[in-house]
Amino acid sequence: MAAQSTKISFDSIKNDIINRRFKPIYLFMGDESYFIDELTELLSENVLSESEKDFNMLTFYGVDSDVNEIIASARRFPMMADYQLIIVKEAQNLDKFEVLDVYAKNPMLSTILVLSYKHGTVDKRKAVVKKIEKIGVVFESKKLYDNQMPGFITSYLKTKDIGIDIKSAQMLADFVGNDIGKLIPQLQKLEVSLPDDVAKRRITAEMIERNVGISKDYNNFELIKAVAKKDILTAAKIVDYFSRNSKENPIMATVAVLFNYFSNLLECFWLPRKDENSVMSALNIRSSFFVKDYMDGIRNYNANKVMEIISELRTVDAGSKGIDNISATHGELLKVLIYKIMH
Incomplete structure (x- = not known):
């Protein structure tokens, strides 16, 4: 489900946990809380039965806990169970975290210690991390x-037997950016509105418009299509809608989507071949559905114009944050931006 740059992937860890192939120590760390929480919860659900949890499951919070107390607890034997489970939440707030390397040298195989370390990472060169890697999971x-x-949206919904078309997935992605914490509640809201019949459990653009509040016709996905085609009338209608509904369509999100599109488009101009397959390969696009906007962009813009657009996007981004902008509203900034892009 997640594309991680580590030797051990989210999916492989998940599969091992479900199949009860446990390790004595897990260190989950990083900036994306969602995957850390998912794996921690999965261990909570799979290591012990409900009756075993009363005597064999302990939860510590880093800010209130002593590392020596955690180690002492980890060295105890389970009671009438194969394992005891110790979860340390907010481990980034644990004083003297590196002292855990004393335990990692010789861990109890009947204890499963889970360290949930959010909003950052432990230096992988530290002894504690190297020792955990040898006998556990980092x-x-x-x-x-x-x-x-x-892709994440599609995969997440697939695990719940829910389908979604490419346009709808992109609409949601444009709406939340890469904030999974903001995305999941929206997906849950959509899931509740679906019928019980599995064959009909499919999310559409109309459902998103009804339940999330994103217009199926006036959104960043449709704006990119219009800009790529140089469809001035459609782009003007979308920008006017954004201006009248700025709370649901913040300019920062639109600028970010446009910046991503034109940055990728600029890369396309340096390709020896500019056919669909070459563009898909260069931009790591999996579906031909998304490459159409870049093929339109290649036809309607040139590299110099795109560089000017990227510069203008940076200016508007600063202006939307109050830098060198005395009185223009976000709606006015966006209208001027789109005009400059398309002329």
Whole structure:
């Protein structure tokens, strides 16, 4: 589900846990809390039965806990169970975290120690990390890139037997950016609105418009299509809608989507071949559905114009944050931006 740059992937750890192939120590760390929480919860659900949890499951919080107390607890034997489970939440706030290397040298095989370390990482050169890697699991949970979000949405829904078309997945991705914490509640909201019949459990653009509040016709996905085609009338309608509904369509999100598109488009101009397959390969695009906007962009823009657009996007981004902008509203900034892009 997640594209991580580590030897051990989220999916492989998940599979091992479900199949009860446990390790004595897990260190989950990184900037993306979602994957850390998912794996921690999975261990909580699979290591012990409900009746075993009363005597064999302990939860510590880093800010309130002493590392020596955690080690002492980890050295105890389980009671009428194969394992005891110790979860340390907010481990990034644990004083003297590196002292855990004393335990990692000789861990109890009947104890499963889970360290949930969020909003950062432990230096992988430290002895404690190297020792955990030898006998356990060290997993770095990284933020997904924006272009990975549609795939994540599709995979997440597939695990729940819910389908979604490419356009709808992109609409949601554009709406939340790469913030999975913001995405999941929206997906849950959509899931509740689906019928019980599995064959009909499919999310559409109309459902997103009804339940999430993103217009199926006036959104960043449709704006990119219009800009790529140089469809001035459609782009103007979308920008006007954004201006009248700025709370649901913040300019920062639109600028980010446009910046990502034109940065990728600029890369296309340096390709020896500019056919669909070459563009898909260079930009790591999996579906031909998304390459159409870049093929339109290659036809309607040139490299110099795209560089000017990227510069203008940076200026508007600064202006939307109040830099060198005395009185223009976000709606006015966006209208001027789109005009400059398309003329």
